[in-house]
Amino acid sequence: MQRDRTTPAGPYRAQEMLARFAAYDPSDWAWEFLRRNPDYCAAWRSAVPRRLPHLVLKDGTTLLRLRRRYPHAEPWGLCAFSDPAIGPRQAPVFWSKSAFGRIVRVRAAHIAGRRRGSAIALSSFNVERVAAIGIDCLPLVLMKAPGNHVALEVLDLPALTLPFDPVFELEGLCDLNGQTEALKRLQRFADAPSKEAMRPVFGPDERLAHALIALDESRNNKTYRQIAITIFGESKVSEEWLGPSQFLKDRTRRLVAKGRELMMGGYRDLLCQRAAK
Numbered sequence: 001m002q003r004d005r006t007t008p009a010g011p012y013r014a015q016e017m018l019a020r021f022a023a024y025d026p027s028d029w030a031w032e033f034l035r036r037n038p039d040y041c042a043a044w045r046s047a048v049p050r051r052l053p054h055l056v057l058k059d060g061t062t063l064l065r066l067r068r069r070y071p072h073a074e075p076w077g078l079c080a081f082s083d084p085a086i087g088p089r090q091a092p093v094f095w096s097k098s099a100f101g102r103i104v105r106v107r108a109a110h111i112a113g114r115r116r117g118s119a120i121a122l123s124s125f126n127v128e129r130v131a132a133i134g135i136d137c138l139p140l141v142l143m144k145a146p147g148n149h150v151a152l153e154v155l156d157l158p159a160l161t162l163p164f165d166p167v168f169e170l171e172g173l174c175d176l177n178g179q180t181e182a183l184k185r186l187q188r189f190a191d192a193p194s195k196e197a198m199r200p201v202f203g204p205d206e207r208l209a210h211a212l213i214a215l216d217e218s219r220n221n222k223t224y225r226q227i228a229i230t231i232f233g234e235s236k237v238s239e240e241w242l243g244p245s246q247f248l249k250d251r252t253r254r255l256v257a258k259g260r261e262l263m264m265g266g267y268r269d270l271l272c273q274r275a276a277k
Contacts, residue, residue, distance in 0.1 A: 021205070021208075021209050022146060023089065023146050024088060024146065024147075024205075025144045025145060025146065025147060025148055025149040026148070026149055026270045026271055027088075027093065027095060027142060027144060027149050027270075027271060028088035028089065028144070029088075029205065029208050029212075029267070029270050030077075030095075030099075030267040030268070030270040030271050031082070031087075031088050031093045031267075032087065032088060032212055033212070033215070033259070033262040033263045033266070033267040033270075034076060034077075034084075034263070034267045035082075035084035035085075035086075035087070036084070036215060036216070036219070036263050037084075037263050037264060040076055040084060041084050043072060043073075043076070043081070044081045044082075044083065044084055046072075047070075047072060047073070047081045050081055050083065051081070051082070051083055052064060052066075052080045054092060054094075057160060057161050058161060059121065059122060059123035059129075059160075059161050060123065060129065061122055061123075061129040061130075061131050061141070061160055061161070062092045062128075062129065062130045062131065063131045063132070063133070063160065064079065064080065064092070064094045064131070064132045064133070065132075065133045066079060066080065066132065066133065066134050066135055067135070068135060069134075069135060074096060074098070077095055077096055077098065077099030077267075077268055077271065078093070078094060078095060078096055078099070079094040079095070079096045079132045079134065080094055082094070089128075092130045093130070094130065094132040095132075095142065095151075095271065096132075096140075097134075097140055097151070097153070099268060099271050100151040100271055100272060101271070101272030102151070102175075102178050102179070102182060102272070103140070103151045103152070103153050104150055104151065104152045104153070104168065104179065104182050104183065104186065105153045105155065105168070105169040105171075106152060106153070106154055106155070106166045106167065106168050106169070107154075107155045107156055107166075107167045107168075107169060108154060108155065108156045108157035108162075108164035108165070108166070108167075109156070109164070109165045109166070109167040118165055118166075119163040119164060119165050120163060120164065120165075120166055120190070121161065121162065121163040121164070122141060122154075122160055122161070123161070124190050125143055125186065125189040125190050126189060126190070126192040126193065126194055127143050127144055127145040127189045127192070128143075128144040128145075129141055129142070129143055129144070130142045130144065131160060138153060138154075138155065139153070139154045139157065139160055140152070140153055141153075141154060141160070143185075143186065143189055145185075145188075145189055145192075147205075148185055150182050150185050150186055150189070152186075168183065207255075207258070208262075208270075210231050210255050211255050211256075211258040211259040211262060212259060213227075213230060213231055213255075214227050214231065214252065214255035214256045214258075214259045215256065215259025215260060215262075215263060216259075217230055218256045218259070218260075224249060224252045224253060224256070225237060225241060225252075227252055227255075227256065228241065228248055228249075228252045231252070231255070232248065236248070
């Protein structure tokens with residue numbers, strides 16, 4: 001099979017890939033798998049327009065303002081199509097509200113008598129910020145830190161760069177635990193002295209990295225043994241592949257299956273499931 005534009009060219013360099021993956025949040029992983037989906041690539045090619053102009057606000061937030069809906073992009077969990085040839089962090093990907101399992105709702109209040117210094121701004125959070133304002137005029141801001149993200153819906157804020165007094169809204173007590181965890185993540189984002197300080201405590205998600213490599217190699221008609229060599233190294237494969245244990249073979253098959261599952265729709269789970277590390 002001919003290598004398409006979504007598949008990295010050349011041999012894998014493990015250290016370089018792990019360094020790149022270390023900066024990923026769950027939405028980055030989701031995009032890596034979605035952009036390899038052949039049906040998505042076909043939908044993008046037939047889309048008009050294929051790409052929408054966005055801008056970067058003075059506080060560093062990347063913003064897309066939608067003048068209308070793009071219904072052909074919505075089934076993929078996106079507000080609008082993104083070019084599948086472009087990887088995470090190279091160009092913004094604007095996910096829709098429906099893609100996330102939990103969204104933190106905050107109202108920009110201006111209440112007399114609030115204690116001094118309680119106001120915040122989006123720039124108070126020292127992470128990458130990608131925002132989309134839909135036809136409902138409600139901004140959805142995705143706060144992206146290595147290993148974690150928080151989707152934030154901001155109400156009653158005239159301009160995204162303005163400071164405001166935050167009032168966080170809760171949809172019933174059943175939502176308390178999840179919202180509390182998300183607010184803890186937001187607090188960590190705000191407490192970090194810089195974006196560079198928001199490094200993951202642990203390394204990149206090894207299973208996702210291996211599943212992505214296995215997917216790419218299988219799409220290029222590599223055998224399971226060849227895939228295993230790419231991931232685990234020739235020495236380990238030579239020692240274990242023909243031994244009595246089928247562990248390495250089974251693990252390689254599972255990684256290929258997992259990669260295909262994530263590509264064909266399982267990527268949505270990545271947007272919903274990740275808790276703070």
